[in-house]
Amino acid sequence: MRETPRQICLEEWDQRQATLARQGGGEPSYGGPLGRHVEREGNGRLRQLRFDNSTAALRLWNFLLTENQRLRAARAQGERLVGAMKDLGTVPVMAYALPRVRAFYPDGAWWTPCLMECTDRLLNQAEALGADATTCPVRAMLAAFQNGEHFPRPDLLVCSAGAICDDFSAIAQRLERLGSAVLWWEMPRRREPETGEASCALPGGLRAPADQVECVRDELRRVAIALGRLVATELTAERLRDGIQSANAVRRELQALRETVYAAAGAPLPALEMLIAEMLAVHFCSDRDESRVVLGGLVQEATRRVAARQSVVDETGIRVYWVNPVADLRAMNLLETCGGQLCGSDFMFTHALDLIPEDLPPLEALARTALADPMVGPVQDRARRIVQECRRYRVEAVVVSRIPGASHCAWEGAYLREHLAAELGVPAVEIEVPPVCDALLPALRTRLQAVLEIAQSRRRA
């Protein structure tokens, strides 16, 4: 029986899951009660979260929280593991184009301190290894590599270098010094083509000089060779083309999901599930085909809810655009408790939401997509895209979320807040969310409520 859409706690989900299981709910192999992730993996944060009550959301969460097991099982079956670092969306497309290769982002350890409510002590261990709290929570990755408890050590580690944040660059270099060999590939900072300079169109309506595209293409060719060597199989253009098509299938599902949810009058899915869903386009959660199925389930659920005029939050909630991911997932729940609904997002990887061109030579297409990364170009380009999305989804307020220690936030945050507010004529607020934000909840709530109240009074005016 379908329930009215609402957000429920972990305990209620476990009861509901048990009922569904008794009724023969047909869960995937990685399904089961969410509570087991607290007991077995120590993901205590789940107890503080509120989840969407659809089976599609249950599948999403179970898929996310079983990635580590999936990777270990793949390793046990002789598959090769690639640790892709920083590019957010490019290297996995290449890796999954090969047989017996799985890619994952060690960067994902970013969320481990949150999920484990810092009982993992990864942040302290990272500090002992040389990356202190002046760097962003991605430093947890450094400790996770050392202790080997959170993901298996990859057979190949690939990291983009150049136009990336200083935090990651410094931490990845430290990782290499500690003994993990890294294949670095150059990602130049994207710039506007000059007058008369040969240039190429990039996904997302951007352009870059042809020279830059060529540089990235040559670098990706090096990566392709290294990937192929892992399994003694050449990563041919044919394989890459297939890989791009499959990645695009995932991206299409995500585009449909975003369109359905963000354009709806009342959000059919909550902010937290949208954050998790968007991430699937980046890393496929170590199973590309299943990530498509998981997203497909969410699209169906969202579509059904919209058709039934059902929303998971108050339909009159203020329409909010969210910039940057949050180190503590609980902050996404806070948006709804304060009276907002998520109607647009830039979680720092909008280039992974755009389709990879299928009418170009595959490495060229991947190079153009990689160069469209919002973090690789000027903040003005990023702001332009956000403005377009805000207009499209009739956004009434913007939240710019700062990541503690992140080198880019110090510069971008104020610019985005001021520019978006001025350009869109909507209130904008900047908040900082640490990996466990409980102590700051009252202050965060006050700031969010203030901006939503301003938006509310503008609506009334």
Added chain:
Amino acid sequence: MEVLVTSPWVPREWIRAHGLEPRGAWFAQLDPSGALPEGVCAFAGAMARLHQAQPHAGIVFTTACDQMRRAADATASSGGKHAFLFSLPATWQTSAARKLYHAEVARLGKYLESLGGHTPGEEELMREIRRSEAQRAHRRRILEAGSSSDRGVPLALVGGPLLPSQWSLFDAVEAAGGRVVLNATEPGERSVLPPLPPMAPGQEAVIALADHYFDHAVDVFHRPNTRLYAWLGERLQARGARGILLWAHLACDLWRVEAASLREAFDLPVLVLEAHRVGTGGLRDRQRLGAFIESRR
């Protein structure tokens, strides 16, 4: 016209050959006032304000670090007209990176022309190369001669930009009983290129110059940054350094995170000194410096 350059890895000779005057941004009039947002490197923050203090000068930023890249963005968004962002590759072992560097030198040339510079002839550029070579040779001779005094604990000073307003650091080290035998900050010894090798017959001067900079830049942002370690390793040993003072701006991840690696690579103790602000440059904790030097006697 003056062109302020924020990195040692942008060829000065090329700027001079265009008829413009390059000047290290370290020596520019920096605005020590004004609050910087939390997390902004004081040096990058000062660079973002340079165009207000010197609106008629050209400014060359580089992509060496995220902070500096974003300082260039901030300059553009606050109306800085004469800014140029030079894409310095982080990798250095591939032909793609070398090609990128060459292309940036050519693009810099066009920018210099837009500022009123002229396209230099081969001879003009060679003249500037020779001039810079002579200046560098002079600097190297001074550096090789070293200090006349051998009193004090020999220490290496390693890290990011050290501004004239921060040179009191050397006095502080001496007062605490130490002696800087290697200055590997910017624009210290680390920024002095070795002599340019003889050019191949028919080789264009600009290509030889670009290759020389590309091949000999020694910096923390390179990936991997093994060249920095090789460069330091030779000199730390030759100069008998007994400890490393790591000069890191407060929000500079690139240098700060190196502390542990420097300690391990050279088996030397490392003291991180934080440069808080561009103008003051004072040491936050002279006692720490004193204790560190004392422990290395």
